[in-house]
Amino acid sequence: MIFSLHHVIDSLAGMLTGAYPDYPVYDSPNQQGTRFPCFFLFFMPSTIEEHVGNHYFRDLGVDLVFVQQRNLVNGNRKIHEIAEFLDRNLDPFPYTDGSGKSVPVPVQDQQWSIxxxxxxxxxHIRTRILVEETENLMQEMEENNVGIKEND
Incomplete structure (x- = not known):
């Protein structure tokens, strides 16, 4: 299974639209055309540590933002509902790389604020990944017709 930022966004968006089908999920700030209420997914500063044998430890920070119209009556009620949904359903979330298989990915250090x-x-998503090396195998062996020149 391939672990990529694009697939993380798609997997989180799939989980959100499954529960809130009328709320669009955006992965970049929209200047115009944003439909409210909606979700935005942003990546926070992340780290990658090299481990033994092409393995890497990736600490990926995510900021999931729920936005609705301003000054709504009982607007905080919807925010609390979304926060409670995420508290119950985010850990672990179903990750898929588009191949049809899904694996549960745990999250850590959840916190929310208004x-x-x-x-x-x-x-944070903290996972250990393997980056497979591609070997450049020799296709054809060259002949080396070199001899030693003798001095007379």
Whole structure:
């Protein structure tokens, strides 16, 4: 299974749209055309540590933002509902790389806050990945017709 940022976004978006089908999920800030309420997925600073044998430890920070219209009556109620849904369903979330297989990926350090009437649900995905090396095998052996010149 291939672990990539694109597939992380797709997997999280799939989980969110399964529960909230009318709420679009965006992976970049929209300047116009944003439909509210909606979700935004952002990556926070992340780290990669090299381990033995082409293995790497990846610590990927994610900020999932829920945005709705401003100054709604009972607007905080919806924010709390979304936060509670994420608390119950995010760990682990079903990760897929598009091959049809799905694996549960645990998340850590979940925390949420409300800023400017927006829910910021932040967490980390910490996983060990293997990067397979491609070997450049010799296709054809060259002949080496070299001899030793004798001095007379």
């Amino acid at each position: 800023e400017d009437e927006e829910l910021h649900y932040q967490f």
